[in-house]
Amino acid sequence: MEKNIHTIISPVMGTFYRSSSPDALPLVEPGQSVKPEDVVCMIESMKIFTEIRCGQTGVVKKILVKNEEPVMKNQALMEIALGEK
């Protein structure tokens, strides 16, 4: 059965972070269940940190960007397989 995929995109050009601070664990790992309000990554642009929320219920399928990599506005960051695990 084909799964629906939700793609999370960056709202702004900046730097992609998988955790909320340099010493913290990644906010999510592939295979993890996520809810709409969950923060899945952070984007830093011009010293302002934006929390990126999942927006959907599902499972983290793929993280498309490496930690601390630059991202463009509207660039795909993560894929979420929709639905309960």
Add this chain to the structure above:
Amino acid sequence: MTFKKILVANRGEIALRIIRTCREMGIRTVAVYSDADMDSLPVKQADEAVHIGPALSRRSYLNQDAVIAAARETRSDAVHPGYGFLSESASFAQACQDSGFAFIGPSARTIARAGDKSAARQTLMALGIPVIPGSDDVIATPAAACDAADQVGYPVILKAAGGGGGRGMRIARNRQDLLAAFSVASAEAGAAFGNPALYLEKYIEKPRHIEIQILGDQFGNYVHLGERECSIQMRYQKLIEEAPSSFVDEALREQLGSTAIRIARAFDYTNAGTMEFLVDKDKNHYFMEVNARVQVEHPVTELITGLDIVRKQIDIAAGKKLGLVQADILLNGWAMECRINASDPTDNFMPSPGEITSVIFPGGHGVRLDTHIHDRYMVTPFYDSLIGKLCVWAPDRLQAVRRMKRALDEFEITGIATTIDFYKKVFETKQFQDGNIDTHFLEQMDNF
């Protein structure tokens, strides 16, 4: 001592600003740069340039070892840190000194003492310098809150000990208010931060952010250069500054100036520095913090005093005497600054990095523009959003307002969103034109 070569440990407009003064003084300059700033104007204008790492600040402009190595490699005599980055790092100031370079700023010890905010508050309270009165400890019960409020005087504000952002925050104007507010604020704080603890502070009505620029040499000589009014802020970020302040009369200026110098003496402060105060509607003032560096908004003070603050910083660090007494400091006319940021006022001031496709600069009589941007300049997302400072000088405030409006109209940046159009609206409001401002001005502007 005379410096022959200064390394500028910064980027953007402030790096350019420092290089300009060095060139006028006949001092050679070294720029340091990250991958993102390879083609920047400071790199072009400096006599030498050293690459210190990748775009991320943590790996370049905040990398103390890389900056010290660049200073050593280029045989620099001194390091100017600008603002932000390493400018208020006591360990960096110490590292410069240990490596044999003069740090153009206060001593490491002064930076550390002034930077420890609660210790600084205790030091200054002991000297009788007013700070915002408040409870020293967390308030556990409504009765304890009332006792604390009786001490500091109403109105008071309850704040959550566990976090900020307005949650757990309540203003109370009398005992009855306070009793009602306590349980609500405590519950809100508990829900928001998992910690119901509250503390209490005097609530300052219609506060203005007013700061005093000081200069001090290594021989205990101090002058103040008058005040800057910085009440036009968004989320604690200053956007428009002016000097003098229309709210400050000669008596208050003298009072704030002498208090600022007492604070400087308390910290053995040398070099240029700023003492920040909140001033309430009745002109009571409360110390907030020391900014142990040159500030973004220093040009407005330069414009009304005729002094080059960066030049003074360099001379002081080289061990020269101040050569000024308070009577030499004459404030002339009115200056204003608009911080041109790469952010989008129509989208909640979201950062707006990108390529500037074209730019037309304002100019003419009484206009000063400090900027590192140019046609086809790439505003990267790696550093803060300040891309320029538009300043004007005029004989009085009304003429300064008119000149700024004219200069903003001339200024055109295409390719990215900026704050230019937003400032045009601010300058159109009667409240701003009348100087009727406080730190809540921008939150309330839509109602004007």
